[in-house]
Amino acid sequence: MIRKISPRTINDDFRRKVKEISGQDIQQCFQCGTCSASCPMGRMLDLLPRKLMSLLQFGQSDAIAAANTAWVCASCHTCMVRCPRGIDITKVMEAIRQLTLRQNINRINPSEIPAEEVNDMPQIAMVSGFRKLTS
Amino acid sequence: MSTTTEQTAVEAKMIPIYVMGKKYEVPETLTIMKALEYAGYKYIRGCGCRGGVCGACSTVYRKPGDYKIYTGLACQTVVEPEMYLTQLPFYPANRATYDFHALEGNPEEIFGLYPELFRCVACNACSKVCPMDVEVMDYIAALKRGDIAAAAQISFDCIQCGLCASRCMGELPQYHIGQLARRINGAYLTPRAEHLATMVANIEAGRYTECLNKLKSADEDELKRLYTEERELEPAQAGEDWTPKENVCL
Amino acid sequence: MSIAYYPGCTLKTKGKNLEKSALAAMEVLGIDVEELPRWNCCGAVYSLADDDLIHVVAPVRDLVRVAERGQDTVITLCSMCYNTLARANDLMKNDEEKRKTINDFMDEEPDYSGEVRVVHLLDYLRDEYGWDKLKEKLKSPLNGMKVAPYYGCTLLRPKEVALDHPDRPVLMHEFLETLGADVVDFPNAMECCGSYQVLGNPDAAVEVSHEILSGAAEKGAEALALTCPLCDFNLGKRQDIILEKYEGASEVPIYYFTQLLAVALGVAPEECHFELNRDSAAQLLKDKNIISAVPA
Ligand code: SF4
Ligand code: SF4
Ligand code: SF4
Numbered sequence: 077m078i079r080k081i082s083p084r085t086i087n088d089d090f091r092r093k094v095k096e097i098s099g100q101d102i103q104q105c106f107q108c109g110t111c112s113a114s115c116p117m118g119r120m121l122d123l124l125p126r127k128l129m130s131l132l133q134f135g136q137s138d139a140i141a142a143a144n145t146a147w148v149c150a151s152c153h154t155c156m157v158r159c160p161r162g163i164d165i166t167k168v169m170e171a172i173r174q175l176t177l178r179q180n181i182n183r184i185n186p187s188e189i190p191a192e193e194v195n196d197m198p199q200i201a202m203v204s205g206f207r208k209l210t211s
Numbered sequence: 212m213s214t215t216t217e218q219t220a221v222e223a224k225m226i227p228i229y230v231m232g233k234k235y236e237v238p239e240t241l242t243i244m245k246a247l248e249y250a251g252y253k254y255i256r257g258c259g260c261r262g263g264v265c266g267a268c269s270t271v272y273r274k275p276g277d278y279k280i281y282t283g284l285a286c287q288t289v290v291e292p293e294m295y296l297t298q299l300p301f302y303p304a305n306r307a308t309y310d311f312h313a314l315e316g317n318p319e320e321i322f323g324l325y326p327e328l329f330r331c332v333a334c335n336a337c338s339k340v341c342p343m344d345v346e347v348m349d350y351i352a353a354l355k356r357g358d359i360a361a362a363a364q365i366s367f368d369c370i371q372c373g374l375c376a377s378r379c380m381g382e383l384p385q386y387h388i389g390q391l392a393r394r395i396n397g398a399y400l401t402p403r404a405e406h407l408a409t410m411v412a413n414i415e416a417g418r419y420t421e422c423l424n425k426l427k428s429a430d431e432d433e434l435k436r437l438y439t440e441e442r443e444l445e446p447a448q449a450g451e452d453w454t455p456k457e458n459v460c461l
Numbered sequence: 462m463s464i465a466y467y468p469g470c471t472l473k474t475k476g477k478n479l480e481k482s483a484l485a486a487m488e489v490l491g492i493d494v495e496e497l498p499r500w501n502c503c504g505a506v507y508s509l510a511d512d513d514l515i516h517v518v519a520p521v522r523d524l525v526r527v528a529e530r531g532q533d534t535v536i537t538l539c540s541m542c543y544n545t546l547a548r549a550n551d552l553m554k555n556d557e558e559k560r561k562t563i564n565d566f567m568d569e570e571p572d573y574s575g576e577v578r579v580v581h582l583l584d585y586l587r588d589e590y591g592w593d594k595l596k597e598k599l600k601s602p603l604n605g606m607k608v609a610p611y612y613g614c615t616l617l618r619p620k621e622v623a624l625d626h627p628d629r630p631v632l633m634h635e636f637l638e639t640l641g642a643d644v645v646d647f648p649n650a651m652e653c654c655g656s657y658q659v660l661g662n663p664d665a666a667v668e669v670s671h672e673i674l675s676g677a678a679e680k681g682a683e684a685l686a687l688t689c690p691l692c693d694f695n696l697g698k699r700q701d702i703i704l705e706k707y708e709g710a711s712e713v714p715i716y717y718f719t720q721l722l723a724v725a726l727g728v729a730p731e732e733c734h735f736e737l738n739r740d741s742a743a744q745l746l747k748d749k750n751i752i753s754a755v756p757a
């Protein structure tokens with residue numbers, strides 16, 4: 077897909093907020109693809125981490141928001157320990173999630189999970205899932 | 212109006228308090244509830260027992276120059292000069308519907324009814340705000356690990372005022388969850404009292420019928436006499452093994 | 462002085478087999494631990510947003526509970542608890558500004574600045590107890606049992622709290638070797654089981670878990686040893702879904718590392734609560750003559 081990069085399509089505010097929340101210098105990414113190759117959730121992602129980083133460098137917030145990437149990321153920290161540029165991509169994913177969750181938008185709704193399913197889950201799944209996927 | 216009341220009213224120092232932002236001068240000896248009535252408010256809601264047990268009159272206040280949130284029961288808390296207050300008699304909180312007798316009394320049932328339990332972040336705002344000094348965060352923590360008995364014990368003093376829910380960062384209805392824990396604890400986890408069954412059996416076997424009938428058929432004067440004259444009172448310093456001499460009806 | 466023990470919520474219910482076997486094993490080893498009388502859920506995942514400190518409060522509160530009792534070490538069994546507590550501790554030790562904010566916020570607790578040491582039973586055994594000493598205590602070593610060590614994420618990442626090299630760990634290998642097992646190396650040992658995505662994207666969690674299990678089976682593992690109740694859920698409890706969904710997938714018994722430790726030390730299998738594992742777990746131990754009978 078051809079993507080037009082112009083001052084008009086760059087969402088600088090989004091880029092700045094991701095940097096602020098994650099504390100990461102996203103411009104440091106030199107697109108080696110190590111993160112994408114390492115990601116265990118890779119096959120399930122609309123955008124692999126390398127591509128997401130590239131879009132982020134150009135402030136393409138719409139494409140990032142439309143992708144499932146940050147919501148399928150399991151915060152496994154593999155990309156983070158392997159990135160040759162020392163970028164904590166896991167934190168970048170968190171920042172992207174936070175920008176949605178902080179608008180009081182839930183990714184999953186605790187009240188809608190069937191009781192039988194909750195009964196099955198260990199507490200650790202509920203606690204971590206709610207922390208990552210609810211506002 | 213009796214003279215003593217008038218004298219008290221005159222003698223008590225008047226202090227300023229702010230109710231929902233409006234200033235009133237009230238006698239410093241009054242509780243918040245009485246002060247509000249003194250100021251002209253009429254309670255239709257937000258007041259129940261006037262004795263500190265119903266949880267209807269929870270009040271939130273602040274003091275000048277202090278960042279802290281203070282809370283208290285309006286019927287129990289004495290006014291302080293310059294306090295800024297409002298009553299918060301009710302706070303909406305999700306209450307799950309369940310068929311109590313269909314429950315088995317395991318933690319998973321509580322988890323299923325109140326999954327938001329797992330959104331607690333241990334901020335402790337709930338314990339800090341509780342007018343009954345219940346360690347709310349701790350009973351929620353106990354429930355998260357499935358310890359219903361501990362949760363029931365820690366939340367025992369809760370009067371369902373709802374202030375904890377008003378402050379909860381995880382949007383939990385703590386007091387409803389605690390109530391369910393106490394119910395389950397009472398019905399399923401606490402050992403049955405065996406002497407109760409014996410007592411019921413005795414009653415059914417007619418052990419007390421005669422005594423009761425005697426009371427039922429007594430007229431007013433006879434009842435008064437039985438109560439004031441005939442009744443054997445327990446002496447003030449009686450030991451634990453004291454029993455009345457007359458014990459046919461025990 | 463005994464070491465403070467932080468269990469974590471799941472170990473009191475569905476992960477009882479992790480706690481009970483660990484406590485029994487530590488008793489045999491003479492490791493004196495005492496559960497904290499007051500503790501709260503650590504939050505399971507560490508807050509990854511730089512400006513989000515409220516989610517660090519829970520683990521810090523637990524560390525305060527340890528410090529309050531005058532204890533200097535807290536031991537964990539669940540690797541997610543370990544990770545969350547250790548990262549929070551790191552922050553309190555090293556970030557002066559955030560430490561102050563958190564201490565100010567928790568105005569009802571004493572100030573804390575990372576004085577407590579957070580350890581996991583595995584690194585405690587390696588660094589303080591010692592493999593050699595452990596070996597001497599074995600009663601029924603896991604001879605002839607081919608076990609794959611599954612590290613998952615939280616013991617190894619990020620580096621600040623890693624118990625071993627994030628890409629070439631040997632900790633669990635050494636542990637299982639000490640217990641007498643044939644250690645099966647496999648490429649997915651450090652891969653994620655899908656973690657909390659079992660809530661958000663259960664299919665994705667099933668897929669990555671399947672890869673881990675088949676990766677281990679392909680290398681000839683008869684069983685998997687792990688440290689985390691969430692991994693156990695994805696790889697163990699939900700293995701039925703995997704077996705049904707993927708052709709050729711085969712049953713892999715899953716153990717908590719502490720259960721293998723306990724049986725090797727001669728702890729009665731009943732104390733390890735194998736009823737909370739897959740049925741194949743106790744059965745395999747019986748087949749290998751490590752335990753004499755599958756507990757009823
Ligand atoms: S590993 Fe690091 S440098 Fe390489 S593409 Fe990913 S983020 Fe960029
Ligand atoms: S942290 Fe997320 S993006 Fe990075 S490798 Fe793991 S699942 Fe993929
Ligand atoms: S626990 Fe909550 S509802 Fe109960 S008394 Fe305390 S603040 Fe009120």
Ligand code: SF4
Pocket residue numbers: 330331332333334335336337338347348351375378379380381382383385
């Ligand atoms: S206020 Fe809510 S989130 Fe905070 S400790 Fe209490 S229950 Fe937990």
Ligand code: FES
Pocket residue numbers: 257258259260261262263264265266267268269284285286287
């Ligand atoms: S009126 Fe009942 S507690 Fe105050």
